[in-house]
Every structure is written in C-alpha cells, then in structure tokens.
C-alpha cells in the first residue's frame with residue numbers, strides 16, 4: 548500500500564534484563580490518510596487502524612493530526628466492550644468530557660479530535676489514522 552512508504556524509520560530500544568538482553572523493535576508508526584473520507588468499516592478494510600495506548604502515543608498522534616491539518620480521524624477503537632481492532636483490551640483511554648455517550652444508541656466507533664476521543668456512528672466519514680504493526684524481537 549502506498550501509505551506504507553511514508554512511515555518514518557523504525558526506532559529501536561534496547562532493554563537489559565536480569566539474565567538476557569532483549570532488543571525491542573517497536574514498529575507502531577502512525578500515518579494519517581487524508582485522501583478521502585471513509586466510513587469506519589471502509590477505514591478498517593483499508594489499513595491497520597491505529598491503537599493509542601498511552602499519553603505519549605496520544606501526544607504523538609495529536610501532533611501528526613495537527614501537522615496534516617486533520618481535525619478528526621477514525622482509529623482502531625470500537626464498541627465491542629471497547630477493544631482495538633486486533634482484539635486487545637483498552638486500558639488507556641482519552642475520552643472527551645461526557646463521552647462515550649452512545650447518543651441515539653448508534654455510536655459504535657470512535658474518532659479522535661486532537662488527542663481526545665468520541666464515540667460516533669460508524670457510517671460517518673472521516674479521515675483515518677493508520678499504524679504499522681508492532682513486533683517484539685528477542686535476542687536470547
């Protein structure tokens with residue numbers, strides 16, 4: 548996919564454990580796709596929708612959205628007990644005040660505005676925040 552070309556170089560962290568050295572290659576790199584608005588389902592089909600799992604990642608995506616002039620973007624959270632598209636649970640959240648409110652009983656997907664989140668109807672069309680996949684490499 549073309550958007551993959553715009554991912555920045557990967558960052559690598561080294562963590563020394565008690566008995567082994569681990570090299571963690573953290574590949575969660577974000578990209579805003581702002582060619583056309585998409586429904587959340589179309590966005591999910593188009594790319595690997597972003598997880599945002601810490602305040603640091605929230606700040607990172609906020610800066611990226613601002614840089615690209617995007618006010619709102621779908622990302623990977625949806626109402627299935629609020630899990631990410633890869634099925635992992637949500638511990639970190641950054642809801643707008645009063646959200647999620649499931650207004651009208653039909654707000655199953657989540658967009659972000661700056662770093663704040665709002666549940667909204669999945670059929671609305673927004674730009675998309677994608678990510679590359681995270682992997683863990685271990686040197687025994």
Ligand SMILES: [Ca+2]
Pocket residue numbers: 646647648649650654665666667
């Ligand atoms: Ca809402």
